[in-house]
Amino acid sequence: ILNVEQSPQSLHVQEGDSTNFTCSFPSSNFYALHWYRWETAKSPEALFVMTLNGDEKKKGRISATLNTKEGYSYLYIKGSQPEDSATYLCAFSQAGTALIFGKGTTLSVSS
């Protein structure tokens, strides 16, 4: 059974803090690693799709790294803002069909 683990399950930070989350996935038959941002009552929003070992992606204050050999990815948020409050999901795929999701990390940012 393929398993994707995310940590921490939740965290609470102050506005301006930088934070990071971890996603662990099986390292065999890797195809792609996806990060989504999901606000309550909205659609999950695609942040990054990463396919290459050592890949780094950046979008504004959010960035992600990928290590396919050891099976982990980090998501970083620099200078957290209240609008960053959301659940961050990572998902792994082997053959480009099914996405296998972790349970997500719920971030709460206080002003």
Next chain:
Amino acid sequence: ETGVTQSPTHLIKTRGQQVTLRCSSQSGHNTVSWYQQALGQGPQFIFQYYREEENGRGNFPPRFSGLQFPNYSSELNVNALELDDSALYLCASSLRDRDSYEQYFGPGTRLTVT
């Protein structure tokens, strides 16, 4: 560009009944995937349709079935509803090609089975 839409937003059914959920894919996309998110869990893959054919299925019983139409919209049908089917059902559309597999999600349908 129109995003992925799902209907209805939420509904309540009784155990044993049947339900149909609908998904309109993003313009230009030819693949639709369905996911179930139970409380406290990540979304779980149900199945995927590519060009009107089932193209992969997760660990769900046959009472979960689907269709994809020529305009690439899709339906998820669940027969003989059980209490554990209560969940958020998400659909995602994508354009299947060799180099990317980004999936774009709708807002989901919240199903409650009583």
